[in-house]
Amino acid sequence: MYGLKTEASFDSAHFLTDYHGKCENLHGHRWRMVAYIRQDGLGQEGTERDMVLDFGAFKRVVREEAARLDHTFLVEEGSLAPETLEALEREGFSLTVLPFRTTAENLARHFAERLLARGLPVSQVDCYETPLNCATYFVG
Numbered sequence: 001m002y003g004l005k006t007e008a009s010f011d012s013a014h015f016l017t018d019y020h021g022k023c024e025n026l027h028g029h030r031w032r033m034v035a036y037i038r039q040d041g042l043g044q045e046g047t048e049r050d051m052v053l054d055f056g057a058f059k060r061v062v063r064e065e066a067a068r069l070d071h072t073f074l075v076e077e078g079s080l081a082p083e084t085l086e087a088l089e090r091e092g093f094s095l096t097v098l099p100f101r102t103t104a105e106n107l108a109r110h111f112a113e114r115l116l117a118r119g120l121p122v123s124q125v126d127c128y129e130t131p132l133n134c135a136t137y138f139v140g
């Protein structure tokens with residue numbers, strides 16, 4: 001069994017609905033996403049011979065997915081009044097409305113699903129919300 005991992009970071013604001021404490025307030029993180037691939041064998045021919053996957057291809061997709069969220073406000077769908085969303089957009093803020101509570105656990109799963117949809121056979125995604133706090137989503 002072989003494994004690859006690569007990572008990308010992004011800066012985003014969020015708040016947690018139904019949270020009783022400081023995280024109910026709008027705040028920001030430098031989110032660090034670490035993606036893993038596990039594979040039995042290696043490529044047999046061409047540029048990926050004896051590789052799981054070219055690191056270049058792997059990191060490009062992971063970076064693109066992080067860039068989608070970078071410097072946006074991660075908003076759980078339904079957590080702000082439509083007029084608030086409209087006002088923020090009118091002011092020129094970039095919002096990413098997500099159909100889930102913006103926990104590190106859910107962001108790890110969301111990221112894994114996005115990478116899988118783009119053809120990367122990821123087995124795990126770690127989402128570091130702070131340097132010491134990490135949630136992991138295991139595929140499968």
Ligand SMILES: Nc1nc2c(c(=O)[nH]1)N=C([C@H](O)[C@H](O)COP(=O)(O)OP(=O)(O)OP(=O)(O)O)CN2
Pocket residue numbers: 016023027102103104105129130133135
């Ligand atoms: N299991 C989870 N717990 C918490 C999550 C989460 O996504 N999954 N998220 C939060 C908050 O978003 C919060 O921003 C993180 O809080 P905290 O650990 O308190 O982070 P700090 O670095 O700000 O804490 P210090 O007080 O500086 O140690 C909460 N929990």
Ligand SMILES: [Zn+2]
Pocket residue numbers: 014023027028029129
């Ligand atoms: Zn937070």
